[in-house]
Amino acid sequence: MSTSSKHVPEPEAEALRFDRVALEFPGSARPAVEDVSFRVERGRFVAVIGPSGCGKSTLLNLAAGLLTPTAGQVHFGGRPVAGVNSQAAYVTQQANLLPWLSVSANIGLALKFRGVPKDEREKRIARWTGLVGLDGFEKHYPRELSGGMRKRCAIARALIYEPSIVLMDEPFGPLDAITRLNLQQELLNLWEEQHGTLVFVTHDLNEAIYLADEVVVMSNGPGTVLRTLPVPFERPRTIGSLIESREFSELYNELWGVFRAELETSGVRR
Numbered sequence: 171m172s173t174s175s176k177h178v179p180e181p182e183a184e185a186l187r188f189d190r191v192a193l194e195f196p197g198s199a200r201p202a203v204e205d206v207s208f209r210v211e212r213g214r215f216v217a218v219i220g221p222s223g224c225g226k227s228t229l230l231n232l233a234a235g236l237l238t239p240t241a242g243q244v245h246f247g248g249r250p251v252a253g254v255n256s257q258a259a260y261v262t263q264q265a266n267l268l269p270w271l272s273v274s275a276n277i278g279l280a281l282k283f284r285g286v287p288k289d290e291r292e293k294r295i296a297r298w299t300g301l302v303g304l305d306g307f308e309k310h311y312p313r314e315l316s317g318g319m320r321k322r323c324a325i326a327r328a329l330i331y332e333p334s335i336v337l338m339d340e341p342f343g344p345l346d347a348i349t350r351l352n353l354q355q356e357l358l359n360l361w362e363e364q365h366g367t368l369v370f371v372t373h374d375l376n377e378a379i380y381l382a383d384e385v386v387v388m389s390n391g392p393g394t395v396l397r398t399l400p401v402p403f404e405r406p407r408t409i410g411s412l413i414e415s416r417e418f419s420e421l422y423n424e425l426w427g428v429f430r431a432e433l434e435t436s437g438v439r440r
């Protein structure tokens with residue numbers, strides 16, 4: 171993700187592509203994901219949505235190079251992902267701050283690994299601490315932060331080193347509704363300023379529509395892509411006014427329709 175300018179990305183530049191990907195964990199009776207194909211263009215915000223266990227985290231692990239497909243290929247920047255994808259920042263589903271490091275040290279970790287000089291590191295840490303609203307908490311440890319603050323810290327840690335792509339796995343999952351709305355808006359603002367590539371996993375239909383340019387809808391396990399829906403809302407977006415718009419309800423209903431059909435075919439009544 172670049173912090174340099176509000177450039178408009180080339181529409182056809184491909185960041186990530188899943189090409190008929192399947193992943194079967196050793197010893198399991200059926201694949202976790204099967205025949206998954208979709209493409210993420212550079213500079214796009216793509217939400218992946220689907221029921222629990224459909225393979226959303228598995229897809230991010232494949233994109234991060236932590237898992238290797240049993241069939242098909244995952245491409246990043248036009249090349250097959252082989253080994254850990256060091257160009258991807260990954261905000262995993264579990265809180266992943268290092269408990270023995272302060273907020274500042276957690277946020278600056280990737281810069282330290284990359285050998286960024288101390289002066290510059292400190293400047294960037296200060297900027298990102300402010301951007302995610304953690305001013306005054308620099309010396310605190312993760313255990314001294316609220317759940318929402320920990321998520322903010324994890325997001326700053328992922329975005330600070332300007333990765334080519336950011337993978338986020340339900341980053342706001344366990345938070346209360348108000349904190350969640352605030353953080354969703356904050357993430358939108360940060361992303362709209364930077365215009366990087368972001369793949370965001372959620373099981374929340376509203377969240378997917380608020381945030382993304384495109385929603386990839388997954389079916390129940392073995393997970394596969396049911397549909398890809400474009401989200402046509404202009405940016406910058408304000409979640410408050412989106413919620414009230416007729417277009418929002420129409421898109422929500424369309425998305426819900428895809429899920430309802432899936433639940434009906436899997437025998438669950440709603």
Ligand SMILES: Nc1ncnc2c1ncn2[C@@H]1O[C@H](COP(=O)(O)OP(=O)(O)OP(=O)(O)O)[C@@H](O)[C@H]1O
Pocket residue numbers: 195198202220221222223224225226227228229263373391
């Ligand atoms: N390490 C593993 N070994 C064996 N099976 C696994 C492993 N990790 C995940 N699975 C299985 O793969 C499937 C997909 O799991 P995954 O964690 O990707 O789902 P998910 O869509 O992220 O679910 P959730 O919304 O609950 O986080 C599930 O059936 C799960 O039990």
Ligand SMILES: [Mg+2]
Pocket residue numbers: 226227228263339
């Ligand atoms: Mg998951």
